[in-house]
Amino acid sequence: MATNTGLPSFTIRAITPSETHDLRHSVLWPDKPLSYIQLDEDDEGHHFAVFIEGSETPLLPPNLAPHESSATTVTPQEQEKPVSIISVFFADAANQKKEARFRKFATDPKWQGRGVGSALLRYAIVFAVTEGAESIWCDARTSALGFYQRFGLDAEGEEFLKGDVPYMKMSRTLP
Numbered sequence: 781m782a783t784n785t786g787l788p789s790f791t792i793r794a795i796t797p798s799e800t801h802d803l804r805h806s807v808l809w810p811d812k813p814l815s816y817i818q819l820d821e822d823d824e825g826h827h828f829a830v831f832i833e834g835s836e837t838p839l840l841p842p843n844l845a846p847h848e849s850s851a852t853t854v855t856p857q858e859q860e861k862p863v864s865i866i867s868v869f870f871a872d873a874a875n876q877k878k879e880a881r882f883r884k885f886a887t888d889p890k891w892q893g894r895g896v897g898s899a900l901l902r903y904a905i906v907f908a909v910t911e912g913a914e915s916i917w918c919d920a921r922t923s924a925l926g927f928y929q930r931f932g933l934d935a936e937g938e939e940f941l942k943g944d945v946p947y948m949k950m951s952r953t954l955p
Contacts (some may be wrong), residue, residue, distance in 0.1 A: 789833040790863075790896060792903050797822035799829065800865045800884060807886035809943070817884060825869045825883075828903060829862030830896045863891040864900045868908060880908035880916045880954075901931055909954050917951035925950070 797818075804817040819825070864887040870877040882904050887897040908916050920928050922939060925948060929935075933950035940947055 790899070791831045791833060792828055792900060793831065795827045795829045795862065795865070797825065797827055797867075799862065800827050800867060803829075803862055803865050803886050803888060804884045807888065808884065812943075819867070819883065821869060822867070825867045826907065827865065827867045828900060828907070829866075830864040830887075830891075830900050831861075832859055832863055832891075832896075863888045864896045866900050866904050868904050870908075870911065870913065877912045878914045880911070880913035882908075882916065882918045885918070897927075898930075905931065905952075905954070913954055915951060915953050917949060919947045920950045922946040922948055 800822075801814060801817060805812075805814050809816050864885075866885040867883050869881045869883060871879040871881075882901075885897070885901065887900075891897070905916060916933075917936075918928070918933070919942070920933075923946075925935060928950045931952070933952045936949045936951055938948075
């Protein structure tokens with residue numbers, strides 16, 4: 781179990797591809813059909829999610845002091861749904877898992893800026909290292925480049941579009 785200051789406890793665990801679909805869809809491409817976020821290679825990937833555990837402590841929106849009144853609590857239904865998801869894929873067998881790619885990384889907007897996505901990305905990087913990956917990469921929305929740079933990923937090549945959203949390839953050599 782991982783914890784984060786200012787949050788109730790959360791758990792990161794493996795999930796099935798289908799358990800990623802709702803959050804992928806609602807956060808990444810809500811205007812596209814559900815099939816748009818489903819990957820042909822989903823069954824070959826490793827999928828992880830953050831689940832918030834029960835807590836009597838109110839959850840505060842980012843940047844609010846504990847005395848402010850707009851806090852919310854985590855309902856039992858919310859505890860059953862992932863608040864952040866990531867999928868990790870390895871290159872083909874000839875590459876012997878030397879290269880890992882993460883895809884469809886999404887965090888519920890209610891939880892963005894609270895550290896759960898950061899914890900999940902750290903988890904995915906450690907997972908890739910333990911599986912023998914020597915590098916990790918992703919296609920990142922250019923609006924999120926600063927987030928990925930905090931994890932040692934560097935932009936490569938030219939900006940490109942997916943739909944009408946600008947992206948850059950980000951990569952990092954692993955220890």
